[in-house]
Amino acid sequence: MNQGNGQKVGAVLVVGGGVGGMQASLDLAEAGYKVYLVERGPSIGGVMAQLDKTFPTNDCAMCTLAPRMVDCGGHLNIEKLTYSEIESIEGTAGNFSVRIRKKARSVDPDKCTGCGECVEHCLVKNIVYLDQPGRAPVQIEESVRTKADRIIGRYDGDRETVVPILQDITDEFNWLPPDVLMRVSQEKQIPLEHILRIATFYKAFSLKPRGKHIVTVCMGTACHVKGAPRIMDRLERELGIKTGETTSDMRFTLESVRCIGCCGLSPVITIGDDLYGKVNPVEAAAILDKYQD
Amino acid sequence: MEPYRTHVMLCAGTGCVSNGSFRIKETLERELKKHNLQNEVAVVMTGCNGFCAQGPVMVVKPDDIFYQLLTDDDITHLVEEHFLKGRPVQKLMYTPPAEELPVPKMSDIGFFNKQRLIALRNRGMIDPEQIDEYIARDGYTALAKALNEMTPEQVIEEIKLSGLRGRGGAGFPTGRKWELARAAKGETKHIVCNADEGDPGAFMDRSIIESDPHSVLEGMIIGARAIGASYGHVYIRNEYPLARERLIKAIKQATDYGLLGKDIFGTGFDLDVSIHRGAGAFVCGEETSLIASLEGRAPEPRIRPPFPVESGIWDAPTNINNVETWANVPDIINRGAKWFSAIGTETSKGTKVFSVVGKVKNTGLVEVPMGITLREIVYDIGGGIPGDKEFKAVQTGGPSGGCIPQSLLDLPIDYEKLAEVGSIMGSGGLIVMDEDTCMVDVARYFLEFLKDESCGKCTACREGIDVMHGILVRICEGNGKEGDIEMLEELSEAVKDSSLCALGRTAPNPVISTIRYFRDEYEAHINDKSCPAGVCKALITYVINEEKCKGCRLCAKNCPQEAITGEVKMPHTIEQDKCIKCGVCFDVCKFDAVSVT
Helix, strand or coil: CCCCCCCCCCEEEEECCCHHHHHHHHHHHHCCCEEEEECCCCCCCHHHHHCCEECCCCEEHHHHHHHHHHHHHHCCCEEEECCEEEEEEEEECCEEEEEEEECCCCCCCCCCCCCCHHHHHCCCCCCCCCCCCCCCCCCCCHHHHHHHHHHHHCCCCCHHHHHHHHHHHHHHHCCCCHHHHHHHHHHHCCCHHHHHHHHHHCCCCCCCCCCCEEEEEECCHHHHHCCHHHHHHHHHHHHCCCCCCECCCCCEEEEEECCCCCHHHCCCEEECCEEECCCCHHHHHHHHHHHCC | CCCCCEEEEEECCHHHHHCCHHHHHHHHHHHHHHCCCCCCEEEEEECCCCCHHHCCCEEEECCCEEECCCCHHHHHHHHHHHHHCCCCCHHHEECCCCCCCCECEHHHCHHHHCCCCCCCCCCCCCCCCCHHHHHHCCCCHHHHHHHHCCCHHHHHHHHHHHCCECCCCCCCEHHHHHHHHHHCCCCCCEEEEEECCCCCCCCHHHHHHHHCHHHHHHHHHHHHHHHCCCEEEEEECCCCHHHHHHHHHHHHHHHHCCCCEEEECCCCEEEEEEEEECCCCHHHHCHHHHHHHHHCCCCCCCCCCCCCCCCCHHHCCEEEEEHHHHHHHHHHHHHCHHHHHCCECCCCECEEEEEEEECCCCCEEEEEECCCEHHHHHHHHCCCCHHHCCEEEEEECHHHCEEEEHHHCCCECCHHHHHHCCCCCCCCEEEEEECCCCHHHHHHHHHHHHHHHCCCCCHHHHHHHHHHHHHHHHHHCCCCCCCHHHHHHHHHHHHHHHCCCHHHHHCCHHHHHHHHHHHHHHHHHHHCCCCCCCCCHHHCCEEECCCCCCCCCHHHHHCCCCCEECCCCCCCEECCCCCCCCCHHHHHCCCCCEEEC
């Protein structure tokens, strides 16, 4: 803070009344400064109240937040400017003038006790609609739907069935088609967001169509020290794609896996269900020819 | 069962199957029939016998003759000579590296005779798909003993006395865990067999299930009874289809025999075992993450306590043990804690299965007593380093472990000793590295693995590993700068201190241990811009040795960049500005004329 001209003003403006802003205000107020705490919303508190637990201590969010709100609310050195926004700031460090627009609240805060009677009696109400308009029924091809339904029908239960269902879908379609996932969501009454969360977490699932033959290069430690990266380079060049991609004719998909437990045969590649051990880059490229049909 | 003169134990583990052991079985049976020997010689498909590098392998009982590297064409000759005329075929036997004469007997081969089999006691001896064969080798007698002659408390006491510790990595005493699970309050309890063997370079769990699934099941039933659990789960990796198939068969057979399900052995004790297939996430090997995955939540670890023994699957007490741990249990009950605790060291009892892989002659799976030295494993069992190369390091414990240098080769292996030198036991992967392995590249490799596998919950793990990986990539590309090593060390501490689960807390180990023992390699990359092992692409050049080159043009034909020039029968040269260092010339050269500098 520039104190050169001796014009220091003993007041501080804190912008934002979330948990950080409140703690800053409290520390400053305790240190003897007059604090103006500006908050855009009608109340201080911020988003922390919406959290359950906080990392890494797993403390309950409300237990952290509430004491600070109460302290801020009652502190004589803190002037709260809620439902307000900053319009301009002028001046230099140590001597700012700030224009704040205080939005009309039409309630005298000094008299209000927070009883909520006015909300009850207001004729114009902000009603919150809890039921959503609902998703349109899933458009899905007849044959695909039969297959999807057969898979879904195999599993009874809630969210613990998602992984096995997705595995069966992968076995059937080689990837996870979006319309099938929507069907799963609809039939099992599990939010699509959760299904996608699971589908993107695990390596075994792909949200992109995959080729007829899936070429996997093992990248386990034993294979790595025996030259698996060079096999991968060679196959990438041979197929003209990068790891994780599919050739444009949908014949090959190139993937890497972290150890398939055949370390005695390293380096190892698999194509579909066939396993090839002790290969070098040249041999690996030659093996692809067997699958050109 | 019909009596046979001879049994042929043909390996049907994943390694040998991919090398055609089922095809060999058909040929063998056909040839035997041709000579009308099908009633004298029985062909048994066994589980993995460990010597994967020499597959497909077979052992002829009762003479114990070991045949290796079999092909279809060998079989006709083999059947005529061995089974018809009684003359073992020398050319199909194993010849130890430095010797000339083959060793006919399996028990005389160095790879096998230093081993002591407990968890793998039935490997290569039984058909894993036949419960009767397991029972014939004293299978399920331990269960009968535990159910009829012992109280649950006695079973737990026996396991405690034996000193068995978790074989999945951390080494928590198994008996203590069971005791906690038994004492925990809850109407239903669960036991889990953790077969999500994620450590790259370790495959003992797969092999145990493939060669002897009933030993795992029996261990689980004994454990469930001791704890009072009525639900069992096996969480198995997606990448192990054969193991899963055998386990499904085993569960069905055991249920048919009344060894699983309701009212086992008429004691009123119930247990159902279900199989859950993983979907390729390394972090699922962590207990709390595994539980989340079973329940269908996103598999992120959570804070412990409460530990799973108090609150696990659906908040019920849950006891989780690794495959190898479960497989040890029946033998301990059968033979007693005293017998088991006589094997091993002061703090680590019994045996441990290691997968000896990488730059070693006899790659495969071995079970050895705790306290054996690394030198014995690498040289006596593993047969040393191929191609007269020099040994550099052994990497143990997977991505959470570290690299152990040559100076510590005489270290006796147990949980504590490995931790002292900056590594861990882990699940038992031992990856041998020679002079051609770049330690900076190894550290980069592990961090790349962990960067992909971090679940992303803790910032320190997610971002810290990413930044460390970035620094290592830069060093490998020749753009390392002064202070990088110190920065890596500082970040390692930060990631270690502020991550929640073991994945993050041990993630820096590969970096710390390689810096500790191989700092000179890091410095060579950073200061001299050179990779002493000749691995890091940006720091190497391929050159053709004029004296060795015969001018066959093979390399020139294969070079994708057309960077190799030279006349036929004249020494070739590589135009370095065109070379992309793909190494094709090195691979195709038949005269070893291409070298890396």
